[in-house]
Amino acid sequence: MLTPDSQSKTSSKDIASITGTEYKYGFETVIETDDAPRGLNEDIIRFISLKKKEPAFMLEWRLKAYRNWLKMSEPTWASVNFNPIDYQDIIYYSAPRKKPVLKSLDEVDPEILKTFNKLGIPLSEQKLLSGVAVDAVFDSISVATTYKDKLAKIGIIFCSITEAIQKHPELVQKYLGSVVGYKDNFYAALNSAVFTDGSFCYIPKGVKCPMDLSTYFRINNADTGQFERTLIIAEEGAQVNYLEGCTAPQRDNNQLHAAVVEIVALDSADVKYSTVQNWYAGDKNGVGGIYNFVTKRGLAHTNAKISWTQIETGSAITWKYPSVILKGDNSKGEFYSVAVTNNHQQADTGTKMIHIGKNTHSKIISKGISAGKSSNAYRGMVKIDKKATGSRNYTQCDSLLIGKECAAHTFPVIEAKNNITQIEHEATTSKISEDQLFYCQQRGINEEDAVAMIVNGYCKEVFKELPMEFAVEAQRLLDISLEGSVG
Amino acid sequence: MLKIKALTVNVEGKPVLNGVNLNVNPGEVHAIMGPNGSGKSTLSNVLAGKSEYQVISGKVQFSGNDFLTLSPEERALQGLFLGFQYPVEIPGVSTENFLRTALNEKLKYEGKEELDAFDFQQLLSEKLQQINMDKSMTDRSLNQGFSGGEKKRNEILQMLVLDPKLTVLDEIDSGLDIDALKQISLGINQYKSEKNAVILVTHYQRLLNYITPDFVHVLMNGRIVMSGDYTLAQQLEEKGYEWIQAEPAVA
Ligand SMILES: Nc1ncnc2c1ncn2[C@@H]1O[C@H](COP(=O)(O)OP(=O)(O)OP(=O)(O)O)[C@@H](O)[C@H]1O
Numbered sequence: 001m002l003t004p005d006s007q008s009k010t011s012s013k014d015i016a017s018i019t020g021t022e023y024k025y026g027f028e029t030v031i032e033t034d035d036a037p038r039g040l041n042e043d044i045i046r047f048i049s050l051k052k053k054e055p056a057f058m059l060e061w062r063l064k065a066y067r068n069w070l071k072m073s074e075p076t077w078a079s080v081n082f083n084p085i086d087y088q089d090i091i092y093y094s095a096p097r098k099k100p101v102l103k104s105l106d107e108v109d110p111e112i113l114k115t116f117n118k119l120g121i122p123l124s125e126q127k128l129l130s131g132v133a134v135d136a137v138f139d140s141i142s143v144a145t146t147y148k149d150k151l152a153k154i155g156i157i158f159c160s161i162t163e164a165i166q167k168h169p170e171l172v173q174k175y176l177g178s179v180v181g182y183k184d185n186f187y188a189a190l191n192s193a194v195f196t197d198g199s200f201c202y203i204p205k206g207v208k209c210p211m212d213l214s215t216y217f218r219i220n221n222a223d224t225g226q227f228e229r230t231l232i233i234a235e236e237g238a239q240v241n242y243l244e245g246c247t248a249p250q251r252d253n254n255q256l257h258a259a260v261v262e263i264v265a266l267d268s269a270d271v272k273y274s275t276v277q278n279w280y281a282g283d284k285n286g287v288g289g290i291y292n293f294v295t296k297r298g299l300a301h302t303n304a305k306i307s308w309t310q311i312e313t314g315s316a317i318t319w320k321y322p323s324v325i326l327k328g329d330n331s332k333g334e335f336y337s338v339a340v341t342n343n344h345q346q347a348d349t350g351t352k353m354i355h356i357g358k359n360t361h362s363k364i365i366s367k368g369i370s371a372g373k374s375s376n377a378y379r380g381m382v383k384i385d386k387k388a389t390g391s392r393n394y395t396q397c398d399s400l401l402i403g404k405e406c407a408a409h410t411f412p413v414i415e416a417k418n419n420i421t422q423i424e425h426e427a428t429t430s431k432i433s434e435d436q437l438f439y440c441q442q443r444g445i446n447e448e449d450a451v452a453m454i455v456n457g458y459c460k461e462v463f464k465e466l467p468m469e470f471a472v473e474a475q476r477l478l479d480i481s482l483e484g485s486v487g
Numbered sequence: 488m489l490k491i492k493a494l495t496v497n498v499e500g501k502p503v504l505n506g507v508n509l510n511v512n513p514g515e516v517h518a519i520m521g522p523n524g525s526g527k528s529t530l531s532n533v534l535a536g537k538s539e540y541q542v543i544s545g546k547v548q549f550s551g552n553d554f555l556t557l558s559p560e561e562r563a564l565q566g567l568f569l570g571f572q573y574p575v576e577i578p579g580v581s582t583e584n585f586l587r588t589a590l591n592e593k594l595k596y597e598g599k600e601e602l603d604a605f606d607f608q609q610l611l612s613e614k615l616q617q618i619n620m621d622k623s624m625t626d627r628s629l630n631q632g633f634s635g636g637e638k639k640r641n642e643i644l645q646m647l648v649l650d651p652k653l654t655v656l657d658e659i660d661s662g663l664d665i666d667a668l669k670q671i672s673l674g675i676n677q678y679k680s681e682k683n684a685v686i687l688v689t690h691y692q693r694l695l696n697y698i699t700p701d702f703v704h705v706l707m708n709g710r711i712v713m714s715g716d717y718t719l720a721q722q723l724e725e726k727g728y729e730w731i732q733a734e735p736a737v738a
């Protein structure tokens with residue numbers, strides 16, 4: 001295997017000989033430029049790998065993923081509708097570009113500023129998020145570096161996936177694709193072939209991460225990529241809270257986003273992953289929104305625990321099922337979700353809990369809220385293996401409808417192959433009634449605030465899983481997402 | 488304070504109120520009685536601004552302002568409180584949180600400073616004591632799983648906290664046991680002042696034994712057919728409504 005040192009000297013020729021193919025036309029010249037040409041083929045993948053200074057095993061893996069992807073077709077089972085995506089019309093690599101630097105917040109789109117203010121994002125962060133040149137008082141880079149050094153002292157690695165591939169190839173090679181293989185599904189295969197961004201997090205044996213990862217890094221991570229790859233490894237007895245995402249609305253010129261997140265929780269490790277997703281949902285007619293097709297999965301070894309919490313308010317289309325494979329005995333999996341859809345948004349989300357070990361427990365709390373003309377589907381699978389005796393699942397799946405034109409669907413699948421298990425499933429569908437709104441109004445609370453209050457109450461169980469600050473922001477985010485949903 | 492003039496209201500095309508006149512001044516207690524389906528709740532809901540009632544003609548003035556063009560929340564903020572005959576349940580929203588939100592909306596509207604959680608707690612526990620209600624009730628979701636009597640008591644609690652100018656209580660006494668009736672009456676009597684007014688919609692004289700009304704009105708066939716003092720309630724208790732129909736209408 002290549003060490004980090006030797007790989008940086010690896011020339012493009014070596015990679016070609018390793019993977020046994022030759023460069024096609026134009027590749028040599030392309031390498032000089034910053035952007036790959038539009039479209040996808042093996043050369044493009046080589047280009048990405050080379051640009052990222054990756055060791056050979058990565059290129060090999062990417063190519064295998066690509067070849068596999070060619071044989072796959074887009075899944076059609078989700079309850080979402082969209083026009084076909086032209087995969088040859090995407091630029092799969094472009095060099096990081098500096099955002100245009102603005103002189104002051106006055107130059108920022110007033111609509112965006114309004115949202116920032118409603119979310120309560122401090123001025124200094126607003127500037128960073130919108131690319132305004134910042135004064136020395138608040139330097140996010142230095143803040144980030146300080147924390148990174150602190151973490152490094154206790155052996156925690158927290159860096160970009162690109163940096164991890166270069167500096168910690170042994171960890172990457174061991175764990176990348178170990179939970180979500182490149183054959184897993186169409187989008188995961190595509191992601192494996194072409195990912196260029198993402199995060200890497202490694203918590204060594206017995207270490208409890210002293211801070212919530214990524215809260216301090218929010219600003220740096222605000223520039224997320226089209227194909228992100230995140231890998232979180234918690235060794236035996238390690239513990240970490242990982243936060244991803246940003247409540248501020250995120251726009252992107254790329255319509256398709258296909259991320260993969262893998263979590264490995266070794267024996268007795270405890271990983272909590274929270275995310276807020278607020279990609280641009282398109283205008284009121286659903287035009288221009290982002291398609292967010294994500295594969296998130298965790299593998300829990302003996303006595304380990306993996307917990308997913310997600311607040312989904314953005315995207316035109318969301319396709320996302322954070323899952324846990326409860327491989328080790330006594331392992332635990334949790335899924336807490338709030339998915340809000342308004343206007344023409346479509347969300348098909350849920351979870352899978354795969355019980356393989358004995359006495360494994362899983363818990364699913366899903367709150368779907370639909371307003372406008374949107375559609376919101378919950379898709380959940382609880383699979384209990386023959387050997388997973390003494391296992392338990394509790395599922396609570398609630399849908400809340402606001403208005404008359406929206407839809408909610410639930411598709412629970414329960415597969416239990418042994419009868420020494422306990423499965424509880426509760427589902428409710430409710431509506432915010434005219435009478436409830438009138439009652440609130442009669443007490444002086446206007447309709448919009450009343451909806452916000454009722455929705456926040458409805459989501460309390462999930463919000464309490466989020467770190468305090470994040471929960472407050474998530475609440476405000478929900479209020480904003482549902483603006484204009486009544487009356 | 489409240490002036491209702493020749494108010495005519497349809498519900499789903501069907502006339503329900505047919506020229507109601509009523510004047511309420513600060514410091515007064517009015518009782519409205521009348522048979523089932525005579526339009527008592529309709530009148531209350533129209534005052535509060537419920538949308539499915541179509542006002543065909545007539546006027547409602549509150550503190551000199553035209554009330555009918557205002558949104559329900561605006562009317563509430565101006566000082567109208569309606570205690571509902573059937574309070575709705577709102578799961579997930581605690582009574583305390585709901586009430587604090589409502590009170591702060593009112594304070595904001597009046598240009599006053601909002602109460603923080605601590606100050607609100609204090610106010611709330613004072614009001615809870617006035618009607619002998621347990622604090623644990625306000626930790627629960629609004630009205631969810633409350634018994635009929637508990638819901639009514641919760642309406643009175645809200646009235647006490649919001650301290651409105653005009654309170655309309657729609658059958659606040661139905662479904663209450665004797666002790667609850669006494670406590671609720673005590674709450675209403677403590678609320679009553681020279682500055683505010685109360686309209687009690689009721690079927691029974693027993694509530695009026697605890698709260699003496701200045702006026703009793705009989706609503707029948709969509710209009711107030713008779714008005715009098717509290718002795719009218721006693722007469723109704725004895726004779727029912729049939730004898731009134733024989734009498735000429737009183738405006
Ligand atoms: N939302 C509605 N839709 C249809 N009809 C209605 C509606 N609200 C009231 N009505 C009708 O209007 C009439 C008056 O009803 P209202 O509830 O005002 O009577 P009430 O005097 O309060 O009766 P009760 O003493 O039984 O409470 C009834 O015939 C009722 O059926």
Ligand SMILES: [Mg+2]
Nearest residue numbers: 527528529572
């Ligand atoms: Mg009634």
